[in-house]
Amino acid sequence: MSNLAYEDHGGEDDGDAAALRSVRPVPRISIQSFCETEAVASAVERAGQDRRMLKTHLKVHMGGLSTALEFYQTAPTPNLIILESRNEPKDLMGSLQQLSEYCDPATKVIVVGHYNDVGLYRDLMRAGISEYMVAPVTMTDIINVIAGIFIDPEAAPMGNSIAFVGAKGGVGSSTIAHNIAWSISTLFKSEVVVADLDLAFGTANINFDQDPPQGMAEAVFAPDRVDEVYLDRLLTQCAEHLSLLAAPSTLDRTYDFDSDAFSQIIDTAQRSAPVLILDLPHVWTGWARQILTRADEVVITATPELANLRNAKTMIDMLKKLRPNDAPPKLILNQVGMPKRPEISPKEFADPLGIDPLAVIPFDPQLFGKAGNSGRMIGETDAKSPITQQLSEIARILTGRGEIKARKSRSFGGLLGRLKRKK
Template sequence: MSNLAYDTDPTEAGGASAEDIARLNSLRPIPRISIHAFCETESVARPIERAADDRRMSKAHLRVAMGGLEGALAHYATSPTPNLIILESRAEPKELLHSLERLAEVCDPSTKVVIIGHYNDVWLYRELLRFGISEYVVAPVSLADVIGNIAQIFVNPESEPLGKTIAFIGAKGGVGSSTIAHNVAWTMSTAFSTEVVVADLDLAFGTANMNFDQDPAQGIAEAVFAPERIDEVYLDRLLAQCAEHLSLLAAPSTLDRVYDFDTDAFAQIIDTAQRSAPLLVLDVPHVWTGWTRNTLVEADEIVITATPELANLRNTKNLVDTLRKLRPNDRPPHLIINQAGVPKRPEISPGDFTEPLGLTPLAIIPFEPQFFGNASNNGRMLAEMDAQHAIVKTISEIAHIVTGRSEIKTRAKPGLSGILDKLRSKKK
């Protein structure tokens, strides 16, 4: 038994419209550049300020000031210009062109300039491009407009597309997040015939090597402790082949050293892995550190796995609330309720569990210890044990949703708790 549903409307996440979120998800991260914006109206300044907090802009340095073109002229009379200047101007077309001639006198030739104007004038647009302006945008602008125009200038469209990162984390230890992550990754690789890399980030206690029946001599530890060596060639040598289209960056799962990492310890590994495969599954351990927070913030999709009890509900709410603040322009995390219907265990009903979260569960997976245990003990995936099992079909649907290949909008059924009660009674 399983119940699948899509998350709440993205607009409920706050920060960006559903259309903006869709546009933002298609953009690659902005490189390490400096950006100054000089605005004349709050309606233009606000989306630019919000852009500074977007995860795609995490490497860029963006500063917003009021004053428009005159403010920029005064500032750059004594200061060097950045990589990009964004200027809002309400001036008429001819007056704007005259003012830009003054800006050219204090602007470095390598600096790009984007103008946000208030005149929808084809002649002005052509004159500005001829003048050397990188882009002219007519106000009002959205968050997606701001980041999209920056990406258009500084992200090479001919570069290889970055792989999509899907981070799995448990609301508590032992909820089955790693098992679900590994099975979803295996399903992606087989069902879509596309390259998938699984990165086990739990260096001390990771289980990916056992679940995939692998014992590689090297893995993710060699990369994280030698960041100066990381490139696509070196990373390829560290990958263990688990299936035709599935590779693993295995954790050493030993305690012969401590694993204390800097905040950006895994950033370069993830960036490199993204250039190596279309899909990157991150098995994130249940800890809260600088690097786990950064890893979740930078991921394209986040899946939280929880069991239906109080500590899981508290931890899930903390995660969801924190990630909504850290990722205001992204979808909220997906939620999977796992191990539902444990015999004689008091449980929180799906409705009571999800109501304070503002989410509908992506999947509700029943407690099937024999099925999961047999797969784990044999180093096999669930689909390899029984391809027709209902839980295997659920895993397949999860894989389709988190990769954007389908949207399941069926809401949780009112009688779901009754079905769970029947399931419990059968197991007594």
């Protein structure tokens, strides 16, 4: 058991995404919690469901210290024990002394008590307790304390990961992702890595006019080799501050992966650059769900049609469940104003989703076609285009350098009813 400085916990909003935005994922550890009250048990369970705790193995028991003492007489102790106790300070210290006889020396212990007593805190720290928290505690408190114990403060900061996915195939999600990556690298002179995760049909190499001999396939099929040095060898330099981990875009093999297949690559890439752009294909697999759950930001691109609206709503609803402590996904409406195509207006599209589009990008086949056919970005093709300015503003918002205008209250109109009738 080891020491950490005491902090006064409690009183934060459980759903405050800002309080957890800078918290890095907790490493793969085992956690067992022994609680006396439903309130603390619920906070611990909610913490275990957060994307930052996905690698951990957490089990919650009811019964407090007495149950823990009985349990560990015959079971090994995990990496972390969370103990809630309503005992008075003297009794609490005695029970913890008994528990220490069964604890592995490397096991960390967090105590959640009901006495705000400085003397008790000092005694606990001398006894080797990692942290003492005073109830009531929130899910945010739990995650922050666990992260503080198991994440090295001296470690290099993790880059920000932004996942782009289309509500439907062919909506331009990849094109938007590549142009946003270029805009971030150009506007802020910040290193950006683009990871093309559509191994069979990825277009990043075409859009950036590159023909790399190796890239994502080499990384995903040899995960044990992936570190910063190996990843650097696989990256292709596309611009001064922009690198690409390209997809092979070949069909000489199938690309069926486990849920964690890309985890090592993403973790390594985040240590290599401040911004990681994840270009996902329109699929719903275990690995795609895992990446969308773990990403710092998710951007869904859609065109103004009914199937796109249905898919966007399904995806947004699911991601809100998978990421309950994060801001909702961002939405980009693309190819708006296509001649002779019946379209849903941006307002009607946004109403059933409950979120405003981050941007509404007009249909401009000449500009996008010219850029795509020449292997250049929109900003390189026409720096003065209003679409270039839109892409720059999206880049600012996604990197925290811009603001989204507040959404006015709207009623969820008849379009949602149309969706329900079509099911």
